[in-house]
Amino acid sequence: MQTTLKISAAAMAATHRERFYSMFDTKGADDAIVVLRGASVEHRYDTDFELPFRQESRFWYLTGVSEPDYSAIFVPKTGEFHLFAPKRETSYAVWNGRIRSQEEIQELYRPDVLHNSDALQSVLDDLAPTRIFAGAEEELSALGVVAPEGCAIDHRSVVDILTLCRLHKTDGELERMRFANQANSAAHEAVLRSVRPGAWEYQMKGVLEGTLMQHGLQFPAYNGIYASGTNSAILHYVVNHQEMSDGELFLIDSGYEFEGYGADLTRTWPVNGVFSDVQREMYSIVLEMQKSTIDATRPGVKMED
Known part of the structure; x- marks a missing residue:
């Protein structure tokens, strides 16, 4: 038994983002952004044995990205989806397979703006939000970025909002x-x-x-x-x-x-x-x-x- 999907992961995620953004209409968060970190490959204890990669569910829901080490910024006011792709070293191809080009990543996941992961701090600074909704308390520090001075950080609402979104299946x-x-x-x-x-x-x-x-x-x-x-x-x-x-x-x-x-x-x-x-x-x-x-x-x- 095999299946041919009518709706791609990228198209499905775009529908999910529309629903997600609509949940911010009554929250008085016009200049707010949402920052989410995708999952990374984990290892068994202190060995080089890689556990099978499985994307974090909330990140998958909003991005359709099935690869490790990605992150994203979502702007509810404009509907923009910024995707940050990891910059792979040449050695990655030896161990894990061919490295996707920026053009391939753009075509596969359809972000509004595609960046390398090292641009996350500069994009965050340019957006200059007064509130950041993060998926977890350690989200920003795990990504190695710092919120603008005076910016409020909300670690709880994203989980609740996405739970409401996911109640009704697309x-x-x-x-x-x-x-x-x-x-x-x-x-x-x-x-x-x-x-x-x-x-x-x-x-x-x-x-x-x-x-x-x-x-x-x-x-x-x-x-x-x-x-x-x-x-x-x-x-x-x-x-x-x-x-x-x-x-x-x-x-x-x-x-x-x-x-x-x-x-x-x-x-x-x-x-x-x-x-x-x-x-x-x-x-x-x-x-x-x-x-x-x-x-x-x-x-x-x-x-x-």
Whole structure:
């Protein structure tokens, strides 16, 4: 299963920025700017082992940038999007691959203005804001820049504003969420076909991950659970090292991401393929509760209802 997206990441992010800027209309922040820092590659402890890169969610939402070491300034009053690209050394190409040209970066991410990362301080000074909304308390210091004298720093509002923005999904988001759920559903079905007495929990994890890799999903949305027998009662079971036995139940709670949008699926299945009377009764109760909840789900209904 593969997919061809109708809405590019850059186009999706542009829609998100419009919504984001509109949230500042009532905040009396005409000359304010927003500064966000993208994620960097992290390493395992004190080694050169690079952990898989995953962009920070808020930065991805507003920029569509899927590479490390970028930063951005957003100007709500004018709608300008300034993107700051890292200046890569030649050695980067040896270890990490070809370095994108400025023209390629511009075409891929479509910022209004593209800068090298070392221009961040000068752009900040030229904009001369009286208020800066930053994504985290250490945002400016981590970027190595200093706010203009007398400029107020707001470390809290951006998170709240983006949370409100992300409550209502855009067409680009829905497109990615649908594919993520289709691929994850196919992977869960592959796991359930593989469950049998004598198989091991970690083998079921392997089936799921292998199936999702074939669909192009490489990043888990969270630590999955692959639990049989009494292990399924452990809320965050991650050992996955037990052989499955006849008469037990197998619980899988796992989901992978597609372009930053994850699926979250949980299923319970009899290891031998047949529910016992007690297992069937409990399963049926939960299934009916789920169906009733789905039927009751509509705009205006509160989660606690």
